[in-house]
Amino acid sequence: MSTLKNTIDTIQQELTAKLAAAHTQKDVEDIRIAFMGKKGSITELLGALKDLSIEDKKEFGPLLQQLRQNAEASINQHKNALLEAQAQAALNKQKHFDVTATLPAAVRGHLHPYTHFIQEIQDIFLSMGYEIWDGPEFETDFYNFTALNIPQDHPARDMYDTFWTDKPGHLLRTHTSPVQIRAIEKAVKENKLPIAGIAPGRTYRHEAVDASHDFMFMQCEGLLIDKNVTIANLFATAQTFLKRLFKKDELDIRIRPGFFPFVEPGFEIDMRCVFCKSGCSVCKQSTWIEVFPGGLVHPNVLKAAGVNPDEYSGFAFGFGLTRLAMLKYGIDDIRLLHSGKIKFLEQF
Ligand code: PHE
Numbered sequence: 320m321s322t323l324k325n326t327i328d329t330i331q332q333e334l335t336a337k338l339a340a341a342h343t344q345k346d347v348e349d350i351r352i353a354f355m356g357k358k359g360s361i362t363e364l365l366g367a368l369k370d371l372s373i374e375d376k377k378e379f380g381p382l383l384q385q386l387r388q389n390a391e392a393s394i395n396q397h398k399n400a401l402l403e404a405q406a407q408a409a410l411n412k413q414k415h416f417d418v419t420a421t422l423p424a425a426v427r428g429h430l431h432p433y434t435h436f437i438q439e440i441q442d443i444f445l446s447m448g449y450e451i452w453d454g455p456e457f458e459t460d461f462y463n464f465t466a467l468n469i470p471q472d473h474p475a476r477d478m479y480d481t482f483w484t485d486k487p488g489h490l491l492r493t494h495t496s497p498v499q500i501r502a503i504e505k506a507v508k509e510n511k512l513p514i515a516g517i518a519p520g521r522t523y524r525h526e527a528v529d530a531s532h533d534f535m536f537m538q539c540e541g542l543l544i545d546k547n548v549t550i551a552n553l554f555a556t557a558q559t560f561l562k563r564l565f566k567k568d569e570l571d572i573r574i575r576p577g578f579f580p581f582v583e584p585g586f587e588i589d590m591r592c593v594f595c596k597s598g599c600s601v602c603k604q605s606t607w608i609e610v611f612p613g614g615l616v617h618p619n620v621l622k623a624a625g626v627n628p629d630e631y632s633g634f635a636f637g638f639g640l641t642r643l644a645m646l647k648y649g650i651d652d653i654r655l656l657h658s659g660k661i662k663f664l665e666q667f
Contacts, residue, residue: 323379327386330360334390338397347398354390361387432656432667433537436644437519440539443563447556449541450516454498456523460488462497467581468619475580480525482534491523495540496581496637499616502542503624512631513545519640530652537640542616544626544633550584550615553634557588557611564647565593573607582614582635593646601646608646611638 479493498518577587588611592602613636618628
């Protein structure tokens with residue numbers, strides 16, 4: 320029966336040699352299956368034990384059990400050693416973390432220049448005690464025109480190339496001024512005069528699209544109603560806002576008459592060119608840039624909204640937010656600003 324003893328020794332040697340060459344968990348698992356699995360060599364030997372004579376059983380039984388226990392122990396040991404080596408390698412890798420290694424470029428999102436610009440404008444006016452108002456872009460004839468002292472057949476309606484809609488008396492607002500009316504009405508209803516607020520938002524005009532016109536653009540309305548408001552308040556507000564927006568300690572403004580049916584008197588407020596001293600392409604060599612239409616709220620507008628013009632007065636303005644954004648960021652084509660082209664927008 321010495322051949323059985325030889326077999327046991329051979330299996331033991333084979334196992335030791337194979338484990339020594341095993342470098343992965345899978346290698347170890349394959350070895351376990353080959354020796355201890357259902358059809359493994361050790362399992363088969365143990366199975367054959369029952370066919371041996373009593374004496375052989377006595378002699379080889381303990382040897383086989385020993386072989387099984389040894390095999391189990393050395394396989395587990397090897398497995399644990401591998402796990403430990405793996406953990407150590409991961410730890411070493413961390414220790415040698417290279418802080419100068421370059422990361423693959425990550426695509427980062429950012430605010431649209433409009434969003435950024437509107438936040439900046441809002442911050443300035445909030446700091447002056449103004450509220451932020453919103454109003455519908457799908458408006459009625461009443462709020463967009465009639466309540467603003469532009470009745471049916473008033474020639475001023477021609478200034479606004481209007482997108483009328485299928486719903487009679489409804490249009491896409493041509494300016495943000497209807498928000499003025501809504502704000503005054505609300506204040507009267509809630510007995511909340513005086514009020515001050517701005518309303519940035521989209522406006523629509525049926526215009527041919529070119530570098531400086533689009534059928535959609537943005538304006539920012541401003542309104543202040545209180546007792547004894549004068550044009551001096553409007554000019555000071557415009558100047559303060561423009562100085563803060565263009566980050567200038569000094570910024571001259573000048574006033575020209577301007578006609579809008581909902582203000583009296585009405586003005587066009589220009590600012591000194593913020594890009595040059597003696598004329599450039601932005602100010603068309605004039606050193607002045609037209610930025611800020613406004614005026615004192617027309618008594619008819621106050622009356623129509625339920626405010627007594629003998630008691631209250633106010634100023635309103637409605638600057639082209641799109642135009643100002645293009646000026647500030649040096650964008651010379653409105654189609655780029657409205658394009659949604661990432662390559663372009665990424666620059667801001
Ligand atoms: N809503 C006017 C326009 O779009 C601008 C404006 C607003 C003028 C408020 C005066 C006062 O042309």
